[in-house]
Amino acid sequence: MGVAIAAPELEPAPRRHWRHRVDLLPYALIAPSVAAIAGILAFPLGMLVWLSLQNYGLRELIAHEGKWVGLDNYRTILTDPLFHQVVIRTLLFTLTCVALTLVLSTLISLLLLKVRQAIRVLVASALIFVWATPVIVTVDVWQWMFDYEFGVINYLLTQLHVGNYIHHNWFDNPVQGLGVIALIVVWGAIPFVTITLFAGLLQVPGDIIDAARVDGANAWQAFWHVTVPILKPIFLIVTCLSTIWDFGVFNQIYVLLNQRPSSDYYTIAIYSYRESFGVTKYGLGATIAVIMVLILVAVTFFYVKETLKVADVKTEATT
Amino acid sequence: MIAPGTAHQEIRLERIATGERKRPRFQSRLRAGQLAFDATGVAVAAVMLFPIYWMVATAFKPGRDILSLTPKWFPDPFTLQNFQSAIARPYFLEDVKNSLIVVTAMLAISLAIAFLAAVGVARFEFKGRTGFLIMIIGVQMVPLTALIIPLYLMLDGVGQTDTLPGVIAVYLAVVLPFMVWTLRGFVANIPVELEEAAMIDGCTRVGAFFRITFPLVGPGLVATAVFGFIQAWNEYIIAYVLLSSPGNQTLTVWLASFTTNHGPEWGPLMAAATLTGLPVVAFFLIVQRYLAGGLTTGAVKG
Numbered sequence: 001m002g003v004a005i006a007a008p009e010l011e012p013a014p015r016r017h018w019r020h021r022v023d024l025l026p027y028a029l030i031a032p033s034v035a036a037i038a039g040i041l042a043f044p045l046g047m048l049v050w051l052s053l054q055n056y057g058l059r060e061l062i063a064h065e066g067k068w069v070g071l072d073n074y075r076t077i078l079t080d081p082l083f084h085q086v087v088i089r090t091l092l093f094t095l096t097c098v099a100l101t102l103v104l105s106t107l108i109s110l111l112l113l114k115v116r117q118a119i120r121v122l123v124a125s126a127l128i129f130v131w132a133t134p135v136i137v138t139v140d141v142w143q144w145m146f147d148y149e150f151g152v153i154n155y156l157l158t159q160l161h162v163g164n165y166i167h168h169n170w171f172d173n174p175v176q177g178l179g180v181i182a183l184i185v186v187w188g189a190i191p192f193v194t195i196t197l198f199a200g201l202l203q204v205p206g207d208i209i210d211a212a213r214v215d216g217a218n219a220w221q222a223f224w225h226v227t228v229p230i231l232k233p234i235f236l237i238v239t240c241l242s243t244i245w246d247f248g249v250f251n252q253i254y255v256l257l258n259q260r261p262s263s264d265y266y267t268i269a270i271y272s273y274r275e276s277f278g279v280t281k282y283g284l285g286a287t288i289a290v291i292m293v294l295i296l297v298a299v300t301f302f303y304v305k306e307t308l309k310v311a312d313v314k315t316e317a318t319t
Numbered sequence: 320m321i322a323p324g325t326a327h328q329e330i331r332l333e334r335i336a337t338g339e340r341k342r343p344r345f346q347s348r349l350r351a352g353q354l355a356f357d358a359t360g361v362a363v364a365a366v367m368l369f370p371i372y373w374m375v376a377t378a379f380k381p382g383r384d385i386l387s388l389t390p391k392w393f394p395d396p397f398t399l400q401n402f403q404s405a406i407a408r409p410y411f412l413e414d415v416k417n418s419l420i421v422v423t424a425m426l427a428i429s430l431a432i433a434f435l436a437a438v439g440v441a442r443f444e445f446k447g448r449t450g451f452l453i454m455i456i457g458v459q460m461v462p463l464t465a466l467i468i469p470l471y472l473m474l475d476g477v478g479q480t481d482t483l484p485g486v487i488a489v490y491l492a493v494v495l496p497f498m499v500w501t502l503r504g505f506v507a508n509i510p511v512e513l514e515e516a517a518m519i520d521g522c523t524r525v526g527a528f529f530r531i532t533f534p535l536v537g538p539g540l541v542a543t544a545v546f547g548f549i550q551a552w553n554e555y556i557i558a559y560v561l562l563s564s565p566g567n568q569t570l571t572v573w574l575a576s577f578t579t580n581h582g583p584e585w586g587p588l589m590a591a592a593t594l595t596g597l598p599v600v601a602f603f604l605i606v607q608r609y610l611a612g613g614l615t616t617g618a619v620k621g
């Protein structure tokens with residue numbers, strides 16, 4: 001969704017404002033937004049939960065009326081061995097992508113501090129170009145680069161004597177295939193995280209690091225004990241956002257595998273889509289989507305809590 | 320804190336580029352060390368950019384150079400054939416038109432609505448203001464993929480699947496929270512005193528707002544509009560589910576179905592991908608300066 005999401009910190013209400021009696025004007029101003037968000041985002045979210053408790057197939061779609069089945073869908077899906085695999089796969093995939101994204105982005109942002117200015121402009125421009133390119137476009141390009149017959153990756157790996165990759169199909173083996181998809185996701189995620197972290201690094205007061213160095217800390221200690229704690233709020237935000245985005249990855253998998261991913265490639269988002277729009281079990285698909293949201297809430301709860309804690313401390317410090 | 324585009328806090332690319340840092344050089348580095356860092360930097364840029372270069376290069380290559388076991392690194396000879404055949408594909412022009420209609424209609428409505436709400440939260444204190452802001456932030460946490468099923472069934476119930484208004488409505492709601500939040504920052508940044516001065520000089524409250532604040536928010540509106548444009552132009556899954564007939568689809572759906580419908584014809588596909596990405600990259604370069612700043616300003620310095 002949003003390219004840059006806001007941190008959940010609310011600034012105090014504007015100090016100066018027009019003095020007025022009970023004023024309906026502000027309510028009138030926000031009413032259209034509230035209506036649109038409630039009608040098109042909040043209502044469907046409620047409907048999703050409602051659907052997850054129903055048997056809703058093609059017949060129900062035509063009749064516009066589902067059949068209430070209580071928690072049957074949850075029972076079905078939670079005892080489904082394929083679903084267990086899908087959940088584990090999704091969690092591992094998310095963990096891999098988020099970890100790689102954060103490590104590589106941190107390294108690149110630190111590198112940006114060290115290089116001379118012309119190189120910094122070059123790297124920053126490259127990052128912005130990648131960031132700007134639409135996901136569907138990048139998926140098509142990677143698909144071409146990993147083409148088993150004429151793809152440039154197979155050619156390069158063979159030429160560099162990494163092995164014989166002539167006519168190697170990367171998607172025959174789902175572990176390799178998901179590795180390629182993780183590579184695409186991480187490549188696409190690096191620009192935003194790197195530029196955000198670098199912008200944060202620029203705000204770290206240099207004297208503190210110099211002081212630590214004078215006191216005998218080596219570069220790694222200075223980074224770990226000084227820079228990282230100062231950048232903690234930014235790390236929390238980008239980790240949280242990366243987790244949300246990588247957990248819900250759909251386009252990269254779906255389009256890369258020509259809109260027919262085999263069950264070895266199912267993540268929760270793909271599985272939910274397949275169950276609902278592939279085999280028209282909308283109720284079951286909704287159940288999977290609800291579970292997906294719940295897992296995501298559980299996973300991101302920690303980050304959000306930490307972010308709020310950091311925000312609280314700061315509010316106290318400044319007031 | 321997080322107000323994208325608050326002028327004094329923006330972290331611009333230029334600033335990133337100059338790497339201005341409040342830190343005197345601790346010690347002068349060895350030349351060799353500097354060279355190693357610079358070389359790594361060039362390598363990073365090359366690896367990141369290569370896929371995009373490869374797309375554009377392939378797009379300009381004649382077919383026999385594309386389907387060659389030894390790749391040609393530069394498009395030589397150079398051809399526009401791939402672009403011609405991409406544009407000549409069925410539904411390309413229709414789907415470009417659809418994308419433009421969706422984006423334009425969505426932007427016109429969402430900017431107006433978001434601007435009103437932004438003024439509401441930036442200029443007034445009222446009961447429920449905090450609740451509204453929490454809602455704005457909270458809904459951005461919900462993954463869109465989870466909402467496809469109810470959105471589809473809801474729009475199907477009112478006969479709005481396979482029509483553009485359904486997609487426009489969904490995109491509107493998706494970009495709205497972000498737009499309200501961004502514009503709120505822009506409005507809040509313009510001092511109320513300016514409006515008050517105009518009112519003392521005889522302007523009405525509404526008049527003061529439209530003569531003073533509105534023009535100053537102009538750049539913010541442009542930046543927000545570009546964000547909305549990029550999101551709507553790039554969106555795939557909603558359009559794919561809601562729009563079933565090829566003549567009604569948007570450009571990303573057309574692009575994604577390129578391979579499945581016709582087998583991989585890499586030249587035209589890369590040309591089509593280049594054409595799809597071009598407007599977004601152009602717009603993105605205009606407003607990139609607002610992106611990084613939004614997230615980080617104040618997060619460190621408080």
